[in-house]
Amino acid sequence: MVFDLSANKLLGLEPSRSKILRKSFFDFVRGLISFPLYLPGTAYYSCMKGRQSAMEVLQEVLEERKRSVQLPGAGGGAMETTRRHGDFLDLVIQEMTKEKPLVTDRMALDLMFVLLFASFHTTSLALTLAVKLLADHPRVLEELTVEHETILSGRKACHGSDGITWMEYKSMTFTSQVINETVRLANIAPGIFRKALKDIRFKGFTIPAGWGVMVCPPAVHLNPVIYPDPLIFNPTRFKDKPEIDRGSRHFMAFGGGLRSCVGADFSKLQMSIFLHFLVTRYRWKNLWGGKIVRNPGLEFSDGYHIQIRHWN
Numbered sequence: 001m002v003f004d005l006s007a008n009k010l011l012g013l014e015p016s017r018s019k020i021l022r023k024s025f026f027d028f029v030r031g032l033i034s035f036p037l038y039l040p041g042t043a044y045y046s047c048m049k050g051r052q053s054a055m056e057v058l059q060e061v062l063e064e065r066k067r068s069v070q071l072p073g074a075g076g077g078a079m080e081t082t083r084r085h086g087d088f089l090d091l092v093i094q095e096m097t098k099e100k101p102l103v104t105d106r107m108a109l110d111l112m113f114v115l116l117f118a119s120f121h122t123t124s125l126a127l128t129l130a131v132k133l134l135a136d137h138p139r140v141l142e143e144l145t146v147e148h149e150t151i152l153s154g155r156k157a158c159h160g161s162d163g164i165t166w167m168e169y170k171s172m173t174f175t176s177q178v179i180n181e182t183v184r185l186a187n188i189a190p191g192i193f194r195k196a197l198k199d200i201r202f203k204g205f206t207i208p209a210g211w212g213v214m215v216c217p218p219a220v221h222l223n224p225v226i227y228p229d230p231l232i233f234n235p236t237r238f239k240d241k242p243e244i245d246r247g248s249r250h251f252m253a254f255g256g257g258l259r260s261c262v263g264a265d266f267s268k269l270q271m272s273i274f275l276h277f278l279v280t281r282y283r284w285k286n287l288w289g290g291k292i293v294r295n296p297g298l299e300f301s302d303g304y305h306i307q308i309r310h311w312n
Ligand code: HEM
Pocket: 114, 115, 118, 119, 120, 122, 123, 126, 183, 188, 189, 192, 193, 252, 253, 254, 255, 256, 257, 258, 259, 260, 261, 262, 263, 264, 266, 267
């Protein structure tokens, strides 16, 4: 679901076409952090093959879209004369068809690849974990449901529309705590990379200029000094902590600083909408699976299967 939505909003792909791409991305993700042995049968090999076939599909999509626009010099001003699809690729093509484009074909392909990867693998994992944690913590589910039922009754009293408004989204304070607590425990990015631009003194050690530094978010998010009982799912620990929205030394699920996640706000919105409909319309119970492993990223080794039914 998350992949199809991302593929549609970014590249305008219909589900039938994004299915092919999804398979390649799954192969890519499976071997993303693996021993780099390029031999058939290894995780690394399937990762490289997955990337290759995803890039082939993306190349086709890019070529098709380029053919559908009028290039400068071919008469007329690029995008103005062509059909807009209302997706992110429109903007990329718009830049590529300028007289002096900043984006080359290669950059466009890498951009499409990285955005698809960054948007689906992360949010879908976080949502899966959220569904599991809520099923395992009925009191949290109850409080979350109350927040969303209150939104529904307020809406009925006012305008009766079905869509979530921005004000309603902004009123989802407990939902935001649930999301923060879920991504703290999920540690979807097990490592964040930076480069030391100058010598850095740290606790008696020097990190020389030019060295790569791997920041390890789980070491922060599971530190009992910062988060007492760190393995317990307790969304209220994020009550009254608005500063974590920008990322901090103590909360870096979406990274921090200049290179922090560009999709964080989008992803939180997407998760809030998902949770709104989930808790107001459905109930579910665990069937099997749900075993969490770290490889080193979050994985459900035997999947996570639930039975879901209409509730309201
Ligand atoms: C639960 C959802 C998500 C999580 C946990 C997550 C986490 C992260 C983390 C930890 C980083 C590294 C930040 C750093 O180095 O400081 C990152 C970077 C990035 N994320 Fe996300 N992300 C999520 C969703 C998304 C979505 C939905 C998109 C796109 C629509 C996205 C696009 C990106 C991009 C492009 C970068 C690279 C930013 C840069 O290097 O300047 N992410 N994300």
